[in-house]
Amino acid sequence: MPVNLNVPAAESLFPVAGLDMGYAMAHIRKPNRKDVLVVRIAEGSSVSGVFTTNRFCAAPVQVCQANLKVGKGIRALVVNTGCANAGTGERGLADARATTAKVAELLSVQPEQVLVFSTGVILENLPMDRLLPGIEQAVAGLGQANWLDAATSIMTTDTLPKASSRKLAVGSGEITITGVSKGAGMIRPNMATMLGYLATDATIAQPVLDRWTTAMADASFNRITIDGDTSTNDSFVVIATGQSKAVNIQTGQEPEAAQVFEALKAESIKLAQAIVRDGEGATKFITIQVEQAGTEEEALKVAYAIGHSPLVKTAFFASDPNLGRILAAVGYAGIDDLEQTRIQLYLGDVYVAQNGGRHPDYREEQGQAVMNDAEITVRVQLGRGSASTMVWTTDFSHEYVTINADYRS
Amino acid sequence: MPVNLNVPAAESLFPVAGLDMGYAMAHIRKPNRKDVLVVRIAEGSSVSGVFTTNRFCAAPVQVCQANLKVGKGIRALVVNTGCANAGTGERGLADARATTAKVAELLSVQPEQVLVFSTGVILENLPMDRLLPGIEQAVAGLGQANWLDAATSIMTTDTLPKASSRKLAVGSGEITITGVSKGAGMIRPNMATMLGYLATDATIAQPVLDRWTTAMADASFNRITIDGDTSTNDSFVVIATGQSKAVNIQTGQEPEAAQVFEALKAESIKLAQAIVRDGEGATKFITIQVEQAGTEEEALKVAYAIGHSPLVKTAFFASDPNLGRILAAVGYAGIDDLEQTRIQLYLGDVYVAQNGGRHPDYREEQGQAVMNDAEITVRVQLGRGSASTMVWTTDFSHEYVTINADYRS
16 A cells, blocks of 8 residues: 555646657556557657666666767657566667667657667566567557556556646746656665656756756655665656747746746655655655765765665564664664764654663653654754755565565566 | 574583583563573683674673773673663663673672673663673573573574584694574674674684684674674674693694684684574575675675665565566676676576576576575676675565564564
8 A cells, every 4th residue: 555645636647748648558568557658759859867877777778878868859758567678688779779760660750869668577588579569559549648547557566656747837827747657666766766757848958957857866766765776777757848938948047947947856756755655565654864964975875774774664664663773774874983972863753862872751652653653754863064865765564575575476 | 484504402512611601581671581691701711802883883892892902801791682782872881881890790800801792672771670680690600501501592583592513623632612693683794793602712812813703704794694784783702712722823823723713714604604594584595606806895795785685585585586686786786887798697506697688598497496495596797807705695574574573572
């Protein structure tokens, strides 16, 4: 059961002018599920992407990075689930290129103008005999799919489709921002997650969109973790079609720029948090705030040490305020000159550890009361400086083990 | 159920001349279990220790390090379970010092000649009102406990006592080596694990024993991981009582030195592996060998990335050869210039991935056959150099979640 997350209503997801979508049931891995998505992008759109830093990055990630570098203007995305096309060597690259070539041929664009994404099992080859007909079917249906179909077409172990949408009154009119994401396991993005797509009809010049995309990923997809496993296929793509004439952002210094950026960032955070809320086996949504760090990197080390600790995560699953486990994680986070006597720990509003020891007024019942909530904030102060960060994660349940012991079967 | 590990027979654990042991049931946390151990060490013994690098290291660890530094010669160890005396601030330090003072008083030695160890729940104070009488009881029984009692007295979530013993014909006679260890969760030692004690009646000068202890820890306790959580209390102590006159090692260059060192190291490895075999919820014992690394540090990064990945560990639990997850872990291990096309992956003797892609001859049934075993070796070659390492770990099961969701209750 996802934590405070529901299937979005189709009508709540506003179309973004300049994009057409189509899907197919191609039986890539399992029958009768939407598993291929094609998105056609109007000419003149800006498209930016950030990708996994996993050195075993998948063939489609390598092709995406190469095609974005070519810079001919991206005109289409194609996504399949069921097979990640990772750990597939030269054949995987050839399959990814054949996929872009097929889409390009059908849409009369060039292969370098197509981005390709795969998600699913690693170390298996793409079933091209089923994928290519699936692409034909998806292209034939272009324009008939909506954003809810798109969100559904990219699901793997997700229990529900994830999407977010809003309109923003800005400049001389309004713009639309709509996005989808997927992912529930192998989640500790390190540039972006597998997969996030965010689109707007605002006009945003390519260099601005590139900068913003990185900043948005850092504030959203790069701040979540479920199991600490950085995927081979993480990708986050932002599209600005420029079909709305409400704003025209060319430098990022325009008066409306900050408003647009903040709105895009807020939607990115919602999409990233949706992945955590639907984390494999999740029963809790946990916010880890680390404050008074010497640097942001230091704050992140501590936040991830807490967020990845199986002992901390199983204690959250049990709603057990076994909070010493959090201090242990702080201690092994890799800050060599950390002074334990300067550490403060709060669970929600409860002051648990003062100067590295149990707070004299702390009572177990107080910790228990916070632990019983579905949404919990852990706050650690390091007493080293003024840097801070925030990371979102889940607990670790029996269901996580069940899902990942059975995922391929 | 531990993986290929049984309760040792009491008579298989040879006494080490120069040591007396006593235990108590002090009800530190739970009634009717041996939870306090006192070891008296004969004058003139060499004693070395290595301890956790967790910056939240427990009060007893801080006291041990200080007392070893004083260098008056260690004459006793005192160990309690049920409470780790970590995250306890100034009061924790005072309690640890009061514990050494009590033992010193009873044995007519100085407090600085006593090492103190605690294991159990973090962020709770030691119940001194029960611990001090327990120490009196243990000291009163000195000499009546055997090594199996000692191994039992230090257990927490362990399902069985862990001990190993051998005699070694060397020099002019023979020496005895006997040790005990404990631990099943919060195991990713980073100097040593919570807790390992190894003793011999050989004569080994203090500087040699110091060097050897570090080397032995690096080859044994520092090569195991269960959940990646480095404990606040990890301690590994080696005692050489010098009661056997078979060898007299003063420099480490003696002809018999290598033989004695290798025997001590082999026992350390057995004790460390016993912790993995009894890992919380373990159903598999997994050896991770990383070869052809540029440096040993690099090899360790990769080995631990595999050994800590919840996705790899749950696949092992399911006996599912979902081996792409191993490649993903290799990819995010933090080697920035890793070339995936140089990676080879073997599961047991099966060649799974060749040059970063699925080996053309690899068949799922082969991987499945290896996965069905209780002891499995993963071998990764990085194609970067000639450094290598080995790490031992477990799978990740429902039982792990159950144990850690219920540990305190």
